[in-house]
Amino acid sequence: MIDVRDLVKRWGDKEAVSHVSFTVGRGEIVGFLGPNGAGKSTTLRMITGYLRPSAGEVFLDGHSVSQDSKAVRAMIGYLPENNPLYEDLRVREYLEFRAALKGIPRSARAKRIQAVLEACEVTEVADRIVGTCSKGYRQRVGLSDALLANPPLLILDEPTVGLDPGQVVHTRHLIKQLAADHTVILSTHILPEVEAICSRTLILHQGRLLFDGTVADLHRGLSGAGHVLCGVKAAREAAQACIASVPGVSQIAFLEEGGGVARFRLTAPGGTEVPEALFRACAQANLPLVELTTEKVSLEEAFLSITTRESAQEVLA
């Protein structure tokens, strides 16, 4: 559906987006993740045709964004960052204007507007002036606009920013529903959002694409940097000597000793084999292993780890 090829955006000699390439298939929900200023919005703006890339190309279903901009724009429902709206129009007037711009035939407009108002639950403010609506409603008005022409692709730039927790949950739920028959690209710097909604994640940092994979990949790729907690019913020295013999353990940190049990926290880049090897080693040495926990790496850690490293390959290696 989307084919981004070697996209570059320069401002002066600073590269805001640097040689980014990826593809998105029909029906995917892709989370565009990165700290503020990573180049997420700039990339999305180049996909929607608002900004021209300095180099590279974007294709949507084979149409080039730069050559065939109008056709491409008709395929996209776009909610820009900060959700800009005309403050002085009424919600319905705004949607009528947008519907006319998007070429929805006059006869179909009222029906279509009613449909998006209902889908986004903004019917109750349809006749209010946009400027007087709460932030949550405004966000949903923006979303209604994106849905208006029923485009195959939705691009949502930070759709939940500034909403209260209830509204955030509601918006995420709505996006998830939309994903049933739309391809969605969603940008955010909130990790749980990606975990809650997206099937795939792209991590952008300083204009470069550092990670492209599923949320599960993200966890798995980083379990390499994971930890194992264990408690051995033995004296500290004996236990430590036994653990040190386990292959794949790079670091042993002693935590505490009490009730005859010594507890340690192991750094194990090896991943899943370590707990098993540890169990066998303890059994062989006849030291009862009374506690064994694998610490799951949180998405926050994964994200920080990726954005503070040079490349994702290192992480995934």
Next chain:
Amino acid sequence: MRAVLAIAKKEILSFFFTPMAYIVVASFLVMNGFIFSVILAALSQPGSSSASPMAIFFGGTMFFWIYMILMAPVVTMRLGAEERKSGTLETLMTAPVSDVEVVAGKYLGALALYGAIWLPTLLYGWILSRFSPVDWGPVWTGYLGVVVVGMFFLAVGLFTSFASRNQVVAAIMAFGVLVLLITLSILSILATDPFWKGVLEYVDLWGAMQNFARGMVDSRQLVYCLSGTGLFLALAYQALQARRWA
């Protein structure tokens, strides 16, 4: 065309949502009514010239130009600047609408507003006709002048509005350009060198308006106004295009 009309309609609607609209329209009508009555009073004096009041109204006083220079920027200042400031330009420029259609829609909206502001002045002609026979020919050519000069001035205002993200800056820039255009008229009167006088006569809007008001349509002056309109619309388009590279 559908998008052009939608944008024009939206601009007209938005204009009347601002208090500025009512201030502009009301002060325009009050002041023009006042000037019109002053002209009538002066022409009713015994021994005054036999000039047509509408001719003086359109071309003979500096008030016409003061309104034109003030009104055109006020009508156009919001068009581009407000969209940039509020960020709505992004939604507009990612809708399936070409940049030419955006410029055309905004310009058409401004023209319609400008026309709506002038429309009530048609009453002056009707009032005159109740008391004395009116030669309608020069009145209509006077309105033709109002239209072509207005097209020129609104194009200037549209350009400066797309060139700035601040309405006030846009209005002041337009104001500056329009003052410069009228200064050319004054220079053409003051010039003594025959070459420069000849050149300046081509760009003498004041003189053009006086001709229109007397019923004389000079194609050179029409061409000047229309090519000025074209130039500034092209600049407005370029200013909008520049957003895509920013």
